[in-house]
Amino acid sequence: MAARAEEPINEQAVANVYSSMRSEITQIYSKITELEMEVSEHSLVINAIQPLDPARRCYRMIGGVLVERTIKEVLPAVQRNKEGIEEVIARLNEALEKKKKEISDFEAKYKIRIRKPDEVKEEGARKEGSAQGVLVGPAGSNE
Template structure:
């Protein structure tokens, strides 16, 4: 796979270049996954806020953080704004999902073109029950140390 001087195609020069391009594509895909996950968490938070303030009196005082500043509004003013933000986030998630599907397709084509096969890492082991177990750490959360207030 030699590259001819002056050739404007984006063909990699050697295996290392192919691996680097593949790694970059996978990193882009992981970045999109993280963005989608973060936005989905924000949508979930918006839903929680909406569910909490919907049953309240519309004239009730409500506080909202705007650009790092806490402002006083009413429930009637805040609820539509939170709803609009949630809808906007949903649209962004849809666009990111489309970009992710395109990136997945590109990665699959790249894998097929260069006959790339993924090897399983050494970090995985099997326990007696046959389940795969990674090197993840587990956290046990108990009751608060100081329960008396």
């Protein structure tokens, strides 16, 4: 959805497009968080095996299969994986910034304003306060 061929026709269409843009941002955030957790795990593994003897045996999970290797073989692979994940995170951050700019332009174009929960409560309280009615008990309670 980089370039939108059609402009939204009505309020509901604008709301739908805006909602999908917000969900895309949420998905990017969650993917970045997931990958940052993986980088953290890779760092833990690297820090744990780096000081050990390079000829020492270690095990690595490859495609669901546990294989026996040496630290000398595994350490560079884990470091490469970590660097690759960090590059993906950088690209996702760039995409996130583009998407944020796109959504902010969309908000400006359609004058979209996000209400905070306390604004909604205040508005509801104003409506309740402005309705001046009489409270009466249940019918037939004069007996």
